[in-house]
Amino acid sequence: MSTATTQANMSLVSTKKLAVVYGEGEIPLQLAFSKRKTLEISVHPDKSVFVKAPEGTELEAIEAKVKKRARWIKHQIRYFEQFDIRTPSRKYVSGESHLYLGKKYRLKVGIGTDNIVTLKAGFFLVTSTDIQPNHVRSLLSDWYREKADLHLNKVFSECWAKFRKRDAEKPNLKIMQLKKRWGSLSKNRTLTINRDLIKAPKECIEYVIIHELCHLEHYHHGPEFYQLLERFLPDWEKRKYKLEIALI
Missing domain, CATH: 3.30.2010.10 (Metalloproteases ("zincins"), catalytic domain)
Structure with a gap:
């Protein structure tokens, strides 16, 4: 895939925010480069996706990895969605x-x-x-x-x-x-x-x-x-x- 094609599928928001097109939607993510040997994908409890990639990694390689792990990413997001209902507002009475x-x-x-x-x-x-x-x-x-x-x-x-x-x-x-x-x-x-x-x-x-x-x-x-x-x-x-x- 050419760089032009990759950039068409990955919308650059800032130096660290990207969105990978997947199916009929997209997967927003935060990207950071560091001195490491492997690419790591993590999903945080706020349902944000974070990618840490080795310095110099091409965007199409990052896109391919994210798409390969897309089902897992979606599964993690659904898992964290169950915690969206937080503890009810405190009423300042005994027992809470x-x-x-x-x-x-x-x-x-x-x-x-x-x-x-x-x-x-x-x-x-x-x-x-x-x-x-x-x-x-x-x-x-x-x-x-x-x-x-x-x-x-x-x-x-x-x-x-x-x-x-x-x-x-x-x-x-x-x-x-x-x-x-x-x-x-x-x-x-x-x-x-x-x-x-x-x-x-x-x-x-x-x-x-x-x-x-x-x-x-x-x-x-x-x-x-x-x-x-x-x-x-x-x-x-x-x-x-x-x-x-x-x-x-």
Whole structure:
């Protein structure tokens, strides 16, 4: 197949996003090149398809491999679709589960003279003179905010220790509630991470922070970015996978 024909069947969206025509539809995918010997295809829980190919691999070879594995890819996508129904919205009443650092804790709400939130024996224990759901939610939110400010700063410092040898200027850390992103790095070198990460396992928090720190050198998601990310986190895909299902 000629290059022209290949490009007609693979619509280039960016340096890493492609769509392979298969049957009457197409398979969108994300492509990254690295110093490896074999081509790898993976399907993530968000149903995105990721291809890692050896440097210099022709597009028609990638297309052929994706088409050869198309039935498997479709099967994996259907498998992950069953998890699209997430945990119902919390109602902040006794019995429901809440997350902290990747572990689930059952909520117990009780009357008390002080506003107290503690973790004990697998339970979130909340006591207050007011046990209405909105007040319980406010108490838990304050607790999460305090823990996030403390713990996320600590993990950031640990991650930065790996980067400071690369002569990069340390970014300012900002922790806040984000609706659609786990983290971002602005051009004024402010690294913002989602406060809700306090609910995810530490290895997932590290993944988000390292991911954003890699943008200090590569402000894009091209091959060089993924090569650097893999250098610091060889298992980054497993961490990303775990993060995507952690808050179910």
